[in-house]
Amino acid sequence: MKEIFQLPVFGVFITLAAFVVATQIKKKWNYILFNPVLLAINFIIIFLLVFNVNFEDYNNGGKFLSFFLGPAVVALGVFFYEKYAEVKQNLKPFLIAVTAGGVSGILSVVFILILFKVPDFIVQSLAAKSVTAPIAIEITKLVGGVPEITASIVIAVGIFGNAFGPLILRVLGIKNKIAIGTSLGTAAHAIGTARAFEEGKLPGVYSGLAMCLNGIITALLTPYILDLFLLF
């Protein structure tokens, strides 16, 4: 049986199967913790543990799917081009808001983790926690963190933003829907953007653009911010 699990087709098959099942569950019961990615990951981990399959064996196939993260990031550039006309009238405040939010996000997570004296590899894996997984994974690889830790935390951050983002913002006195959309995309990437689209189409577009822009900002700055902090 082990030979079967080592075949690339096994990893591809179980990932597609888990994703399809998870998507159906989300469709049937629209509950925030039923995020398809979160469910699919849990299904696969449970399967691998029950049948005693190594992650490396699973990833013989899994890596064929994760390979497409590279071109998917390039595709985000096309999305940005398509939608950016819609934020043109607000371009300056939008750029400033996303930059300020993104930078304060990197600084605060790095600062708090260092305050708690967690090992460097965790700081390096979490610095890019607010940006979309494909970009965050690339940043983590570059700064010497563990991409697998990043992927999970990024998903958790997205779910947190999706579930509690609008509530937190309203408690803090934010009423403007465009502001809510922009901040959801900046703090909680695509999963937050899904929530922004529930607030309206325009907040959704702002959120998607904020996600792309914060991805770029975080990719440009994280290596330097980490160099600065981890020096001491």
Add this chain to the structure above:
Amino acid sequence: MVKALLYIFGFLIAGELIRYIFNIPIAGNIIGMLLIFIALRLKIIKLEDVKPASDKLIKYLALFFIPYGVGLMVYFNLIQPFWLPITVAVIVSSVITLYVTAIIMEKFGK
């Protein structure tokens, strides 16, 4: 579709090349993303040329990072002792990002 994919992979490899040649600490795919945006803006390529592939890639973005999420099972024991600082840092930092972005946008946006 094939032509659109060719463009996407073309920009991806251009990004990797630039990263390799100039030895900059930015991932090749992010440079590729910037390049394709600039190329579209300068009308070097047309939206219809790349849209068939880019729409599909974005649609299935979530599927592509599942294997990385599954990889957490290997590192779970490694980060488990630090669950509290990680949780605090992630929540506090996310709230800060949400608020800073939203308040600037609300004050200065139209």
